[in-house]
Amino acid sequence: MDKCNNRFENVGINELVKLSNDLEDDKQINPYYFSLQKASPVFLRSTLEIWDNLGIKLHKVGVLESKNDIYLAKVKKYSNMISDYLEKRIVITNPSNITIELSPSFIFYFLDSPYLEGTTFRKDDSDDGLDVFTKVKLSRYNKYVTATHYNHEIAHTQVPHIDIEDTSFSKEVIPILFEELSALNIDKSGRLLKEVRLLRLNDLSNDLESFLTHKEKMNYNVVMETIGYIQSTLEAISLMNTYLKGDSSLKKEMCQYINSILSNKRNVQDILDYYDCNVDQVSKDLKVLKRTRFK
DSSP, X not given: OHHXXXXXXXXXXXXXXXXXXXXXXXXXXXXXXXXXXXXXXXXXXXXTHHHHHTXXXXXXXXXXXXXXXXXXXXXXXXXXXHHHHHHXXXXXXXXXXXXXXXXXXXXXXXXXXXXXXXXXXXXXXXXXXXXXEXXXXXXXXXXXXXXXXXXXXXXXXXXXXXXXXXHHHHTTHHHHHHHHHHHHHHOTTSHHHHHHHHHHHHHHHHHHHHHHHHTTTSXXXXXXXXXXXXXHHHHHHHHHHHHHHSOHHHHHHHHHHHHHXXXXXXXXXXXXXXXXXXXXXXXXXXXXXXXXXXX
């Protein structure tokens, strides 16, 4: 538990309380978000062109088309026959080929979160594994916000293999950054980015409130997961703010840095340190959130 507390030592519980209270002011429902425009797999996949345009290269991933195959791959120990079977079933392909499942229910919008279904396949109890995926599940409603969620989940297919110094605290940084970058590129006016950030900050506010209220009763894993999500969110926002404030040269440099992370030449902590994106800096940035101008 000490490790959790140390990661927030430069922020402090009092500042977290204030941050949670400040975010309450931003809890609004905007009709733009709750649009009934429907997403389609074709449209969602087309948004992946954003990364080519930014010079960010997505690597190929392992894909299993059958949910039953994923179930088999999750088994910790299996026979050589099953291992050989799964190995033949895994297709190494572009992440755009992962099946997209769109929920037809509007209730999904309120009760469920987007998620990526997958696991790590290890042959013969090897320590080295291959991340394999079978589907991305998303809401059918509001195709533009759903597109940012799609890009968030696709980012998760790109980063699990990376040697992150502290995975539990850094695993959401790149996916949230992808989410916001995709929003900015889908809608150049910045309106979609504001909506996506508001939604993310609402989630952050809820997590902060829950953490501060119930942290003494939470088990270790829940505490780690909650603080990890909070810190990842704050750090990703800080990176995005740096991107927004930068000129074209800095934006290009940041995209090249992201590329080096996806190619496993650098890790997430490297980019956070390089651009001085820490929790303390983000808490300052959040104070001027409403005055942010999107370039």
